[in-house]
Structures are given as C-alpha cells and as structure tokens.
Amino acid sequence: MQEQGPEMExxxxxxxxxxxxxxxxxxxxxxxxxxPTDVRALIALMDAExxxxxxxxxxLGTALGxxxxxxxxxxxxxxxxxxxxxxRDERDRRRVTVEVDERAVALGRSHFGPxxxxxxxxxxxxxxxxxxxxxxxLTGVRETAEEDRTGHRAPRPAP
Amino acid sequence: MQEQGPEMExxxxxxxxxxxxxxxxxxxxxxxxxxPTDVRALIALMDAExxxxxxxxxxLGTALGxxxxxxxxxxxxxxxxxxxxxxRDERDRRRVTVEVDERAVALGRSHFGPxxxxxxxxxxxxxxxxxxxxxxxLTGVRETAEEDRTGHRAPRPAP
DNA sequence: GGTATTCTCTCGCTCAGCGAGATAATTGTT
DNA sequence: AACAATTATCTCGCTGAGCGAGAGAATACC
Numbered sequence: 172m173q174e175q176g177p178e179m180e181x182x183x184x185x186x187x188x189x190x191x192x193x194x195x196x197x198x199x200x201x202x203x204x205x206x207p208t209d210v211r212a213l214i215a216l217m218d219a220e221x222x223x224x225x226x227x228x229x230x231l232g233t234a235l236g237x238x239x240x241x242x243x244x245x246x247x248x249x250x251x252x253x254x255x256x257x258x259r260d261e262r263d264r265r266r267v268t269v270e271v272d273e274r275a276v277a278l279g280r281s282h283f284g285p286x287x288x289x290x291x292x293x294x295x296x297x298x299x300x301x302x303x304x305x306x307x308x309l310t311g312v313r314e315t316a317e318e319d320r321t322g323h324r325a326p327r328p329a330p
Numbered sequence: 331m332q333e334q335g336p337e338m339e340x341x342x343x344x345x346x347x348x349x350x351x352x353x354x355x356x357x358x359x360x361x362x363x364x365x366p367t368d369v370r371a372l373i374a375l376m377d378a379e380x381x382x383x384x385x386x387x388x389x390l391g392t393a394l395g396x397x398x399x400x401x402x403x404x405x406x407x408x409x410x411x412x413x414x415x416x417x418r419d420e421r422d423r424r425r426v427t428v429e430v431d432e433r434a435v436a437l438g439r440s441h442f443g444p445x446x447x448x449x450x451x452x453x454x455x456x457x458x459x460x461x462x463x464x465x466x467x468l469t470g471v472r473e474t475a476e477e478d479r480t481g482h483r484a485p486r487p488a489p
Numbered sequence: 490g491g492t493a494t495t496c497t498c499t500c501g502c503t504c505a506g507c508g509a510g511a512t513a514a515t516t517g518t519t
Numbered sequence: 520a521a522c523a524a525t526t527a528t529c530t531c532g533c534t535g536a537g538c539g540a541g542a543g544a545a546t547a548c549c
Contacts, residue, residue: 177461178450184468185449188344189351190373191475197395198479206505214349229527236356241506243529248505265514265527286474287341293470294337301463302336304456308464309343311452315445316350320357365536388496400537402498407536424496424545 185312199282205252211235212245213254213279216271227260228267254278344471358441363411370394371404372413372438375430386419387426413437 200210215234219226232242246269249255254275260266294302359369374393378385391401405428408414413434419425453461 176450177465178453181453181461181465181468182446182449184465184472185347186351186373188468188472188475189348190370191472191479192345192348193352194395194479195475208505211349214345227527228529236353237505238507239528240508240530244505247529263515263527267528286471286478289474290341290344290467290471291335291337293467294340297463297467301460302340304460305464305467306336306340306343308449308452308456309340309347312445312449313343313347313350315448316347316354319445320350320353367536386496387498396536397538398497399499399539403536406498422496422546426497 195283195286199279202282203278205254206248208235208237208245209249209252209254212249213271213275216255216269217276217279220271225268228257228269231269354442354445358438361441362437364413365407367394367396367404368408368411368413371408372430372434375414375428376435376438379430384427387416387428390428 196210256270258268355369415429417427
C-alpha cells in the first residue's frame with residue numbers, strides 16, 4: 172500500500188463527498204417514488220430557472236444525456252407526478268418548455284434544506300482567506316471536469 | 331430572486347462539482363460499455379481493498395442499495411467484462427468475495443488520473459491553514475450526509 | 490442431529506432508456 | 520407563395536437493469 176501526501180487524502184475525501192451526496196439525492200428520489208434521473212432533471216430545471224433561462228424538453232434531454240424518446244418519457248413521468256408542467260412555446264410552437272411546479276421545489280427544500288443549512292453553518296466558521304481557498308479549489312475541480320467534457324477550456328471571468 | 335451571502339454561492343458550487351464529477355464518471359462508464367452502477371461498484375470494491383477489507387457480494391449490494399438478485403446480475407456483468415473475479419470464501423463457503431481485476435484498476439486510473447492529478451496540483455498551492463479549511467469543510471459535509479443516512483452521529487476520531 | 494439463520498443464485502416481471510421513424514412547426518430557396 | 524430542408528417533440532417496439540419471491544447450499548444455535 173503506497174503512502175501518499177495530504178493532497179491524496181483530500182482527493183479521496185472529495186470523492187467520498189460526491190458518493191455520499193449522490194446517496195443523499197438517491198434517498199430523496201426513493202422516498203418520493205422518483206428515479207435518480209428525475210432528481211437530476213429537477214435540479215437542472217431549477218438551475219435554469221435561477222439563471223433566468225427557460226428550459227425546453229430538448230435542452231433538458233441534452234443536459235442529462237438522454238435521447239428524445241427518453242426525454243419525452245422523463246417529462247411524461249414528472250408531469251404525471253405533478254412535479255413539472257409542459258408549456259407550449261408560443262413563439263416557436265415546436266418547442267415545449269418545462270416548468271417546475273412550486274410543490275416540487277418545496278419538496279426538495281424540505282429534504283435538502285437541513286444539509287444545506289449545516290453546510291452554510293460550517294462555512295460561517297471560516298475567514299475570508301479560508302473561504303477563498305474552498306471556493307477556488309471547488310471551482311478548479313469543476314472547471315477541470317468541465318474541460319474534459321467539452322474538450323476546451325472554459326472561459327474565466329475577468330478578475 | 332433572493333440575494334444570498336457568499337455561503338450559498340459555495341453550496342451551489344459544491345453541488346455543481348458533484349453534478350460535474352458524476353457526469354465525468356458516467357462518461358467513463360459509457361466509454362467502456364458500463365453502467366453508472368458498475369462504476370459505483372468498482373469504486374466501492376477499490377475503497378474496500380484500500381481499507382484492507384474483503385468485499386462479499388452481499389456487502390457490495392448493500393453498499394449500492396441493490397437487492398440480492400440485482401447484486402448477482404451486477405457481479406455477473408462485471409465478471410463477464412473481466413473487471414472482477416468471484417472467489418468462493420473457503421472459511422464460509424456460502425460467501426463469495428469479489429476481487430477487482432488489475433486491468434480494471436488501470437482502466438480507471440487512465441480515465442480519472444488526469445483529473446486527480448489536476449486536483450493534487452491545485453491543492454499544492456495552498457498553505458496548511460487553507461488545506462485544513464478545505465479538509466474540514468468536506469469532512470463536515472460528508473459527516474452530515476452520513477448522519478442523515480445512518481440516523482446517528484458518526485464517531486469523531488479523538489484530536 | 491435437527492431446526493433456524495445466512496448468503497447467493499434463479500425465475501419472471503416492470504419500467505427506464507434506446508433506435509427508428511412519424512408528425513408538426515419553422516426557416517430557407519426560388 | 521409554394522416547396523424543400525431543417526428542427527423539436529412524440530410514438531412504437533425493443534433491450535436490459537433491478538425488483539420480489541423463492542430455491543439451494545452452507546453455517547450457527549440448541
């Protein structure tokens with residue numbers, strides 16, 4: 172068994188966090204009769220809403236790596252459960268925008284709220300330099316994974 | 331749109347990292363003709379190996395949230411692809427321990443290596459206090475998610 | 490020694506997601 | 520303005536991951 176520096180310990184720690192948060196999300200899915208993909212879809216939809224963009228069925232499918240048939244089935248499922256609404260786009264009537272129902276947002280908040288609250292609480296205990304370290308490290312990891320996906324460097328915002 | 335403190339920004343960042351690393355792992359699966367669950371299984375097996383524990387079929391299934399039928403199918407799949415070996419436990423001949431093949435480890439290393447290397451590189455740029463902040467924050471999040479799963483506080487190692 | 494328990498596997502089924510292709514709306518061409 | 524080409528979503532039939540029920544085999548308990 173090779174001995175490694177403190178860096179590898181943190182890498183394994185990050186991986187453990189990813190696994191554990193994935194399990195947390197899977198628990199939310201199971202408790203509410205949903206599948207992991209459904210939760211990923213709701214997250215993508217809420218992210219788009221927070222960013223002020225509207226999410227069409229096609230863009231949602233692309234974001235999740237589904238083809239059009241799978242996307243239709245996914246939106247059917249979410250709509251049947253009352254978590255989203257299909258809204259026909261009036262400017263381009265081929266498109267269907269998918270809107271999250273407020274009750275789905277509340278459901279998510281009730282499950283993820285405590286965890287988020289605890290994370291905020293933890294972050295409250297750090298000073299500016301420590302917060303910057305956490306932020307920069309996470310940003311760096313996210314950008315590296317993104318670059319690997321898109322095949323090119325993500326544009327950095329000017330300082 | 332409510333304005334939030336710097337804490338929520340980091341929470342969203344962590345969530346983005348989880349999503350992006352999940353996608354990175356899904357890409358590894360797809361490129362090698364595997365499913366997300368197969369990758370999770372390999373990770374669990376390698377974690378157990380690093381911890382010096384042997385992983386039985388049953389324990390693996392429990393760790394992934396599968397029932398026994400699904401676990402058998404999973405191990406069948408991994409064995410057929412040559413990623414693991416079934417080894418009948420000689421002390422308790424009901425048990426089957428699952429061992430990762432060295433080639434699967436190499437395959438994983440070739441995919442995740444660059445990302446891990448970049449993370450280590452990033453971590454090399456921080457001093458002790460910053461590293462401690464990153465480590466403690468990730469540990470805190472992991473423990474909170476764990477507590478939610480197990481229903482009780484995880485034991486903290488003495489300082 | 491016999492019964493209960495534990496671990497894995499088999500069988501039949503459900504449903505998420507895929508490939509192929511249909512349908513409808515938009516954009517481009519002449 | 521009619522016609523073709525493109526785009527967005529949906530329908531149909533199929534494959535395969537994972538489940539429930541239960542069988543088979545080894546171990547633990549009394």
